[in-house]
Amino acid sequence: MNDFSTVIIGGGVSGLTCAKYLYDKGMSFLILEGSDTLGGRVRTDRVEGFRLDRGFQVLLTNYTEARKILNYNDLDLRYFDSGALIKAKKGFMKVQNPFKNKAAYFSMAFSSVGSLSDKLKIRKLAKQVADIPDEAFFSMSDTDTLTFLKEYGWSNQMINNFFRPFFGGVFLENDLSTSSNFFQFVFKQFFKGEVALPSDGIEEIPKQMSGMLPKEQIRLNAPVKYIEGNQVFLEGGEVISADRVVIATDPHTAANLLGEDTAYQYQINTCTYFSAEYSPMKNQRFIILNPDRKGVVHNICVPSDISPKYGAAGKALISVSTQGLDKIDERQHIARIKRELFEWFGAQVNVWQHLRTYHLTEALVKFQAGTEKQNLKLGENLYRCGDYLAYPSLNGAMQTGREVAEMISEI
Template sequence: MNDFSTVIIGGGISGLTCAKYLNEKGYSFMLLEGSDELGGRVRTDKVEGFKLDRGFQVLLTNYPEARKTLNYSDLRLKYFESGSLIKADKGFMKMENPFRKKMAYLTMAFSSVGSFSDKLKIRKFANDLAEIPDEDFFKMQATDTLTFLKNYGWSDKMITNFFKPFFGGVFLENELITSSSFFQFTFKQFFRGDAAIPLEGMQAIPDQIAEKISSTKIRRNARVKGIENNQVFLEGGEILTTDRIVLATDPHTTDMFLGETAKRIYNTTTCTYFSAESSPLKGQKMIALNPNRRGVVHNVCVPSDISPEYGNAGKSLISVSTQGLDKVDEQKLTSRIKRELFDWFGAQVNVWKHLKTYHIPESLVQYRAETPKQSLKLSDNLYRCGDYLAYPSLNAAMQTGREVGEMIAEM
């Protein structure tokens, strides 16, 4: 007799979403998570009273899978202003979403981010994308994003000042080699919805999904060392027998279980957190972007301006993101960041306190044009899910988890 009809290995977003769908259908399953907490890459740590997400992350509220899976009201979302601050020689240029504020289009027209023609193209482009169903973007013929932008007719100034720093930060790569289909999908999400963080940090997202599942169906600190046929072998000698196995782990671990050695290229990010007496962005709820991608500061955000719960005792939490570092010497990186940001914000930077650095060398699998979605069903009793099998995003993690759950439920 089998212990469970399904064993899900991995308690990140895709594994939890799969478990949620099986739970709603009344299926017998067990989710095994090797660490002490759920969420995978979507985790929040508490350091000296501050809430630190493991790498700068946001929730795009227009994500179709997030709308299906999450209860936004219960997450108590806190919203960014729609737009961005772009570092200039002196101060910042502000680029606002012309669909959200009546005066924003006028502001954009006279800003120096790009030309007036560029702003007209932004409006037309957003209107065109609004008519495309989300699922159709990944069926379209694609090129790299930079080629797409140039072919569309945006100026080099607009590409340098806005598209490269903004979407380079989203894709975690500076040359915009990411597929134009993913760019168009993501652009639509930003313009049609909001960027937000939960009141208590990004960890609230996996926690909310897990709350919909009986605690008896989730085991933490359950490290799996291998699988064979319908058996799951845990460290310590325990063996679980099941009808189906779902691999919802990171790509390397799934490859190990399958005996494969798939070659993947990853985009890398490093997130450095500081505490400060006050916000250097003076309460503006936007991300500050650096068009100079040769620096170590690629973007700056003050999460406590968006959700005060991220801060501590009235102090501000500052997040600085850097892309592409192979290795990190925290002390040297911290010093370089402060030297660069002295030019942005002045002497206040000298008294910022370093809290923690997260170096994530395999943050996102690089997603190039014509990258195919990989198979989720490997055999009648073996499945896998995760955003690396589709496109790199929280939405794809949820989507692949849901699709595997539905495949199993329909059997």
């Protein structure tokens, strides 16, 4: 039997964050990760030389928690252009962030994405949320995002052309039923920061975090069977005794370890990757949004335009995202994507090669109006962390990991 001060079950972002803050306080810990790699959902696969993030993921550089713990220079961040392209009946409409590019005020004023009044309201909301502390958003009264947008006065044209495809892509749902508090929090992040990718893939985030920790205090391929008091029982029969136990796993695993019958509701996302001889984006590093949410293509981007390392042998990497598909026939799904994008980009789509499809049935825990932050301390020596306990984001995962570490270090 081995003895440790704190055992952290799970080596995802929240577990790594907890470990980092404990380490900085000079406190001992052991991370037990059930798989062969750290990072949880924040992973990047290598397929035929391409780097494929497991689902379309980005880093919002204004995240308070990320700025506390990550070294952005060492991540070699590469940035999207600020704004988005919106598919129109003919071509695309460009919506830029006027707070990043003063010339965007002129282009937005004459775009058909919404009325001038709609665009002025964007500026108004940005000023309102700019100085609100991140935590304060989640203590305000809320409603669903769609109701908030309507009550704020945006037109249906603006909601359907911009807010639904853009924030529907962030929330991974098309009805905008997500809490308006989370909407305002995310709105602030987009307007105050940048949208970025580490040049070598999104998994460079947990790699950097694990590199801050002693290797001997991290164990991979160490699935936990159950916990009993301060003892942790591994699948292989080993028993580890600890002063404290932190559960930093996905919601299902956490519920099983705790003996809970908690049923979480999830948003579904399907991310499909293609290789192409060249990018269809013509040197524009935007995400393209599709206002027609009945289509199979909800948004598209070219990660290799952001960082060439995502591509391979001079070829471009295309990422196509779809929300809400309960089931998927991969061949039919790929064919539908190509038919739709043929209308967007023409015959070049016919020669795109499918690389991999990620059908994520539990991409994010739903965060609807009235959702409250859950307790992180479950007992005298038992804790848990993870974004599902606060709000679904990298920032939420890091925040809960930090808060648990602070609770432990104050003992």
